[in-house]
Amino acid sequence: MLEGCTPWPGERARRYRAAGHWRGENLADLLSATAATHHDRTALVLGGRRxxxxxxxxxxxxxxxxxxxxxxxxxxxxxxxxxxxxxxxxxxxxxxxxxxxxxxxxxxxxxxxxxxxxxxxxxxxxxxxxxxxxxxxxxxxxxxxxxxxxxxxxxxxxxxxxxxxxxxxxxxxxxxxxxxxxxxxxxxxDPSDVAFFLLSGGTTALPKLIPRTHDDYAYQVRAAAALLGLDQDAVYLAVLPAEFNFTWGCPGVVGTLLSGGTVVLADAPIADECFETVAREGVTFTSLVPTLAQLWVEAAEWSEADLSSLRLVQIGGARTHSSLAARVGPVLGCRLQQVFGMAEGLLTLSRPTDSEERVLATQGRPLSPDDEVRIVGPAGDDVPPGGTGELLTRGPYTLQGYYKAPEHNARAFTEDGFYRTGDLARLTDDGDLVIEGRIKDVINRGGDKVSAPEVEEHLLAHPAVAEAAVVPVPDPFLGERIGAYVVPDGPPPALRELKEALHADGLADYKLPDWLAIVEALPLTGLGKVDKKTLTADAAARIHAADTAAPDAATAR
Missing domain, CATH: 3.40.50.980 (Rossmann fold)
Structure with missing residues (x-):
């Protein structure tokens, strides 16, 4: 194992090998073996390139x-x-x-x-x-x-x-x-060694590196491909960035290729262009975040594109509202699969045999029979059945520690190796997972996870900002936008001024604030911390008021 990475404990590693999850295979050899069987079949497509x-x-x-x-x-x-x-x-x-x-x-x-x-x-x-x-x-x-x-x-x-x-x-x-x-x-x-690094979703100021081994990732994509029934006739449209875990291996690009299927790469997620690709290439499945799914559904209602080859649409990356979930199958003429997952590991999916009610209302069940899931309260005790708490997990494809982050790992994992996801969840009587929210200080902007502390750090570097707090503000399309509360140092800055300064500072555009409120002071909790719960509620109230009347001078949208 690469220095700086945490290996699985020996007993669990032996158990995963004995169960056949880890087969001592590396990803490169798996591709070569697939190529030997399917050498003349199309593997990759991008426009006219094949x-x-x-x-x-x-x-x-x-x-x-x-x-x-x-x-x-x-x-x-x-x-x-x-x-x-x-x-x-x-x-x-x-x-x-x-x-x-x-x-x-x-x-x-x-x-x-x-x-x-x-x-x-x-x-x-x-x-x-x-x-x-x-x-x-x-x-x-x-x-x-x-x-x-x-x-x-x-x-x-x-x-x-x-x-x-x-x-x-x-x-x-x-x-x-x-x-x-x-x-x-x-x-x-070495199959037990790191194959590549995914990035954390931004729970800290900057992403942490997630080591994924050949053994654990080969198992993830193999199990996900088997659940979907992939074979050489599968045609996957990679709409989201290929470096997302969702796109790369749930089962995604890697799972499709190792099944002998075809991966069609989309250079843009524009619905009309993707619909033409679906018709031209006979795409059988794809994966979307809810914001893209909404655009696809709206476009398909008036499009004449032939989507008859499309059998399955996976939706994940953010919570899907039931009203959108209910429209996907009837409008796109395919089956919906709800997916909850993380680059760190745990993947839950609805099953092909699940009732429509289960598919619409839950995020499915863990991929592996050896995925262990706990729902715990603030003190770390298991909550009663059906109760909501923090989701903890460990299993044959969930990391044991972030790369070169011992101090963070000490907080992110329990003593017995369960990963603290920071997500609030509950389990139904049937064992389905329902994601209720999160306790991490992260804004989910249309599937992009944005660290609030990172944006705050950049705001505080601006000479016109004395104090700053970043919270999610509701948005009917993205789900959440990035809201900034700023206590000014002198004349209050405008939203455009702050966005230009943060962009010049090297911050990615999707992390720039969408909304600004200038305030005299930030509310504090009894422990002296910024009360983000109050700010989030205040932002929602301001957005609601702005939607029903002219926005006040304190709020820029």
């Missing part, structure tokens, strides 16, 4: 050898920040094959997040798209090379960005197309 399994496996082998040729070694960490393109899959599996560890990053991440990821992981390389959606990732990468001594290579998807980069140190920038060499005999990675 790769067969044989072509994909060959590209993976040549890219792995190319990384070795460029000095990347087994155990090295590599930050991967690419959109939904075939190269994302190729790069990740190439790194798996040679034993290097991809660190997944959202394309929307900027200097603040990437600097943190490079620092905590000790990354030696960074894979970027070049210029994408108006942002120059190559320039950011070169700035970070100057800051981080360990970071010595930047691999760029866009060859023109390499040619056009000014003042790049010799040998640092490499076009991804040039990472290509004759395949080498490479030692197989």
């Amino acid at each position: 790769l067969t399994f044989a072509e994909l496996d060959r590209r993976v082998a040549r890219t792995a050898a190319g990384f070795v040729e460029r000095g990347i070694a087994a155990g090295d960490r590599v930050v991967v920040q690419l959109p939904n393109v075939p190269e994302f899959v190729i790069v990740c599996f190439a790194l798996f094959r040679m034993g290097a560890k991809p660190v997944f990053s959202l394309v929307s991440h900027r200097a603040n997040e990437i600097r943190h990821l490079c620092g905590i992981s000790g990354a030696v390389a960074y894979v970027v798209p070049g210029e994408y959606q108006g942002f120059d990732h190559t320039r950011l990468a070169l700035d970070l090379v100057e800051e981080h001594a360990a970071l010595r290579k930047v691999f760029v998807l866009d060859r023109e960005a390499v040619a056009g980069a000014a003042a790049a140190p010799p040998g640092v920038l490499v076009a991804l197309d040039d990472v290509d060499a004759e395949p080498l005999p490479l030692p197989a990675p």
